[in-house]
Amino acid sequence: MKKRFIPEALTLTIYNRDATAYGVSFMTDSDVASFVQFADEGDTGFKNAKSARVSTRDYEGKTHVTAVMEGLAAGKNYLWRVGCGSDCSEKFKMKTVDTDSDSLTFTVYSDSQDRKHFGKWWRGAWQDAKERFPDAALCLHGGDVVENGKTHDLWVRALKYNKGLFTSMPMLPVTGNHDHMTAAGDVTHRYFNISPPADKKEPLLYYSVDVGPVHFTMLSSGDYGYTERQGLNAEQIEWAKRDIASSDKKWKVVMIHTPFYSPGKYGSHPENAGQPTALRRQLNEAFAKLGVDMVFTGHDHVFSETYPITADGRAEHTSPYVIKKINGEYYRLAVSPKGPIHIESGCTGNQNRAIECGAGLDEVSAGYFKDIVETPRGCVGYIGVRISGGVLTADYVLKRVSDGEDVIVRRFGIKK
Numbered sequence: 001m002k003k004r005f006i007p008e009a010l011t012l013t014i015y016n017r018d019a020t021a022y023g024v025s026f027m028t029d030s031d032v033a034s035f036v037q038f039a040d041e042g043d044t045g046f047k048n049a050k051s052a053r054v055s056t057r058d059y060e061g062k063t064h065v066t067a068v069m070e071g072l073a074a075g076k077n078y079l080w081r082v083g084c085g086s087d088c089s090e091k092f093k094m095k096t097v098d099t100d101s102d103s104l105t106f107t108v109y110s111d112s113q114d115r116k117h118f119g120k121w122w123r124g125a126w127q128d129a130k131e132r133f134p135d136a137a138l139c140l141h142g143g144d145v146v147e148n149g150k151t152h153d154l155w156v157r158a159l160k161y162n163k164g165l166f167t168s169m170p171m172l173p174v175t176g177n178h179d180h181m182t183a184a185g186d187v188t189h190r191y192f193n194i195s196p197p198a199d200k201k202e203p204l205l206y207y208s209v210d211v212g213p214v215h216f217t218m219l220s221s222g223d224y225g226y227t228e229r230q231g232l233n234a235e236q237i238e239w240a241k242r243d244i245a246s247s248d249k250k251w252k253v254v255m256i257h258t259p260f261y262s263p264g265k266y267g268s269h270p271e272n273a274g275q276p277t278a279l280r281r282q283l284n285e286a287f288a289k290l291g292v293d294m295v296f297t298g299h300d301h302v303f304s305e306t307y308p309i310t311a312d313g314r315a316e317h318t319s320p321y322v323i324k325k326i327n328g329e330y331y332r333l334a335v336s337p338k339g340p341i342h343i344e345s346g347c348t349g350n351q352n353r354a355i356e357c358g359a360g361l362d363e364v365s366a367g368y369f370k371d372i373v374e375t376p377r378g379c380v381g382y383i384g385v386r387i388s389g390g391v392l393t394a395d396y397v398l399k400r401v402s403d404g405e406d407v408i409v410r411r412f413g414i415k416k
């Protein structure tokens with residue numbers, strides 16, 4: 001019997017800023033011509049399928065295939081598949097994002113790095129999210145996808161365990177320090193096919209995407225080598241400012257791995273706070289003045305929510321909040337905040353960390369936090385975000401891996 005073709009490290013992303021093209025990446029041992037096809041949902045035989053634009057190159061003894069699915073319609077169901085020569089993968093089903101809508105649901109994962117389980121814990125999180133947020137159109141990943149980015153096999157295992165996520169919705173990743181591990185810069189871009197900004201010279205992965213009412217600006221905290229503890233370099237800072245300023249979307253969301261504010265070991269401990277304090281100095285003013293609403297971060301494997309951070313770097317303690325009942329649940333919403341709210345996105349791997357604020361290590365972070373939640377041992381934590389008109393609501397969900405018990409532990413958001 002013929003062996004089924006199994007592409008390694010298969011991922012799906014949004015390729016371009018206006019979200020009309022999707023990027024595919026996978027690796028194969030085959031050296032014959034590769035293809036990626038997509039078809040209308042009803043065309044199960046792929047009779048009228050379209051072919052994606054494919055490129056190949058050698059990578060660590062394998063063929064790395066990247067492809068761009070162009071001309072996709074907004075908010076539409078498609079079937080897609082990949083293959084090499086006469087070999088073909090199974091059919092996958094996806095729904096494209098609705099670029100014209102004024103509402104959007106997405107999920108946020110971070111730090112799925114995992115020494116023993118190779119992404120299995122992360123699978124628990126997104127399978128949970130599939131039920132809680134069935135209308136999610138895409139997901140974000142806050143970095144540290146794997147424990148050692150240089151080890152290709154770790155990517156293969158983590159992406160294989162989570163294939164169901166990657167084949168059904170696009171993921172927007174940012175690079176964590178564990179995803180660098182090489183003098184050549186981020187390795188994340190080797191596993192996700194995303195079009196870089198036209199004028200980018202940096203080896204780091206940064207880009208932006210518009211989806212419905214949201215402009216996403218995805219930054220690289222550049223934790224390898226020269227930017228370590230110095231924040232971002234000038235090229236990326238200037239690009240980020242231009243990029244955010246160029247968007248007239250109602251909502252502006254930023255994601256970056258290293259937190260500006262953290263109640264964990266990297267934000268709270270003065271010895272580890274070089275990068276956070278540099279990022280505040282470099283970007284707080286621009287974020288507040290350019291109307292950034294929410295900044296999602298990772299790295300410290302906890303959940304935290306700051307007060308709105310003003311242009312001069314203060315936590316705006318007098319900013320009003322309201323409690324609003326939405327779809328039967330009560331959310332605490334910041335009302336027209338004067339700067340972005342920074343969210344540490346929890347942890348979908350197995351490396352839980354403690355809150356260190358208040359343990360004599362809080363010189364840096366004291367006073368910034370509206371809320372803090374540890375990810376308890378044995379649990380993963382992720383966030384579901386729903387945006388509709390002028391209201392953003394977010395649920396922070398904890399799921400115990402051993403028995404699948406899950407609970408929404410925080411409901412928060414923004415009204416403007």
Ligand SMILES: [Fe+2]
Nearest residue numbers: 111144299300
């Ligand atoms: Fe991490």
Ligand SMILES: [Fe+2]
Nearest residue numbers: 144176177299
């Ligand atoms: Fe990290």
